[in-house]
Amino acid sequence: xxxxxxxxxxxxxxxxxxxxxxxxxxxxxxxxxxxxxxxx
Amino acid sequence: xxxxxxxxxxxxxxxxxxxxxxxxxxxxxxxxxxxxxxxxxxxxxxxxxxxxxxxxxxxxxxxxxxxxxxxxxxxxxxxxxxxxxxxxxxxxxxxxxxxxxxxxxxxxxxxxxxxxxxxxxxxxxxxxxxxxxxxxxxxxxxxxxxxxxxxxxxxxxxxxxxxxxxxxxxxxxxxxxxxxxxxxxxxxxxxxxxxxxxxxxxxxxxxxxxxxxxxxxxxxxxxxxxxxxxxxxxxxxxxxxxxxxxxxxxxxxxxxxxxxxxxxxxxxxxxxxxxxxxxxxxxxxxxxxxxxxxxxxxxxxxxxxxxxxxxxxxxxxxxxxxxxxxxxxxxxxxxxxxxxxxxxxxxxxxxxxxxxxxxxxxxxxxxxxxxxxxxxxxxxxxxxxxxxxxxxxxxxxxxxxx
Numbered sequence: 001x002x003x004x005x006x007x008x009x010x011x012x013x014x015x016x017x018x019x020x021x022x023x024x025x026x027x028x029x030x031x032x033x034x035x036x037x038x039x040x
Numbered sequence: 041x042x043x044x045x046x047x048x049x050x051x052x053x054x055x056x057x058x059x060x061x062x063x064x065x066x067x068x069x070x071x072x073x074x075x076x077x078x079x080x081x082x083x084x085x086x087x088x089x090x091x092x093x094x095x096x097x098x099x100x101x102x103x104x105x106x107x108x109x110x111x112x113x114x115x116x117x118x119x120x121x122x123x124x125x126x127x128x129x130x131x132x133x134x135x136x137x138x139x140x141x142x143x144x145x146x147x148x149x150x151x152x153x154x155x156x157x158x159x160x161x162x163x164x165x166x167x168x169x170x171x172x173x174x175x176x177x178x179x180x181x182x183x184x185x186x187x188x189x190x191x192x193x194x195x196x197x198x199x200x201x202x203x204x205x206x207x208x209x210x211x212x213x214x215x216x217x218x219x220x221x222x223x224x225x226x227x228x229x230x231x232x233x234x235x236x237x238x239x240x241x242x243x244x245x246x247x248x249x250x251x252x253x254x255x256x257x258x259x260x261x262x263x264x265x266x267x268x269x270x271x272x273x274x275x276x277x278x279x280x281x282x283x284x285x286x287x288x289x290x291x292x293x294x295x296x297x298x299x300x301x302x303x304x305x306x307x308x309x310x311x312x313x314x315x316x317x318x319x320x321x322x323x324x325x326x327x328x329x330x331x332x333x334x335x336x337x338x339x340x341x342x343x344x345x346x347x348x349x350x351x352x353x354x355x356x357x358x359x360x361x362x363x364x365x366x367x368x369x370x371x372x373x374x375x376x377x378x379x380x381x382x383x384x385x386x387x388x389x390x391x392x393x394x395x396x397x398x399x400x401x402x403x404x405x406x407x408x409x410x411x412x413x414x415x416x417x418x419x420x421x422x423x424x425x426x427x428x429x430x431x432x433x434x435x436x437x438x439x440x441x442x
Contacts, residue, residue: 003207
């Protein structure tokens with residue numbers, strides 16, 4: 001059961017981490033869909 | 041090869057109207073001066089294949105332009121109608137100051153076909169596939185009941201999956217469920233949730249669904265890589281699988297449980313479905329996450345055309361010049377089609393791994409399964425496990441996976 005709980009916790013950690021990392025690198029959702037990279 | 045095969049299925053699924061139409065004889069357009077005729081319109085409405093070149097090629101000729109000093113000379117040999125036609129068929133020489141190739145596409149009528157597909161075909165067939173799967177599983181349960189351990193539990197357990205294997209499995213499973221639910225909310229929210237809870241509640245839910253879907257995807261990809269690395273060796277098909285399939289796994293017909301290694305043929309089918317469909321879903325998902333940066337389909341169609349397969353199945357030449365928007369539309373459609381198929385497969389997997397079979401859940405719950413269960417469903421694996429366990433410890437500790 002611990003492995004299952006760890007797996008679920010990892011999903012949350014990875015999701016929040018990915019969101020923050022992509023945001024920091026300038027690849028947040030808003031950057032990707034409506035930011036300069038798409039407009040230029 | 042896989043991507044080509046997948047793309048072929050996609051084309052068969054997506055474009056029956058476009059490619060499977062009947063040929064229509066040449067139309068005399070002299071009466072309309074080359075413009076489309078009533079026959080053209082009727083043929084299109086009847087779903088017949090129409091050679092559009094009389095329109096797509098009629099985009100004017102600057103060489104025929106009147107002298108600049110003559111009457112209407114500034115038109116440059118191209119009428120408004122011809123300009124709009126060129127825009128529609130993607131042959132206009134559009135220059136933009138921002139937005140790159142994407143912004144040069146001013147008219148993309150394929151977008152309407154995609155929208156219609158998403159709002160009708162995808163929702164209808166995808167939704168019924170899931171409902172049908174649930175009904176089939178319920179019927180199976182009512183007809184066969186729970187698959188029990190024939191001689192009862194032995195009371196002794198063996199380690200079936202190590203903690204890292206279970207972690208990888210639950211990472212993949214948990215993320216897939218979240219992705220599936222949020223994906224369904226995005227697709228069906230407007231249809232089912234708005235009438236029940238209103239637009240504001242639906243918008244709030246979809247905003248979060250989008251965040252979850254976009255960011256949980258990375259956990260899914262990691263889980264997919266983990267289970268592939270850990271289990272691919274055990275999922276290579278062998279002769280045992282043929283015997284297992286002939287016997288229907290001892291589940292579909294009779295109660296004679298055929299021998300199996302660590303994974304039986306049914307589990308191998310689940311594994312390869314998850315790896316191949318999940319891999320393709322992940323690939324198209326990344327293409328959707330980073331719009332226009334990862335065009336997949338024009339290249340895939342080019343490879344498919346080279347094999348001659350599209351011609352063999354009557355699709356003709358697949359389009360290799362796709363607008364950036366078309367690439368995104370195809371990626372979304374393929375992503376959703378495969379997701380529905382994989383959800384249906386995973387529903388069956390969840391059923392057999394929980395309520396459908398006594399003792400099965402323990403494998404992924406605690407990692408320890410009852411010896412009688414292992415003997416019944418994975419007898420070859422159990423023998424190998426015991427043999428490895430009896431080996432002297434100095435020759436290497438047995439691993440649960442062997």
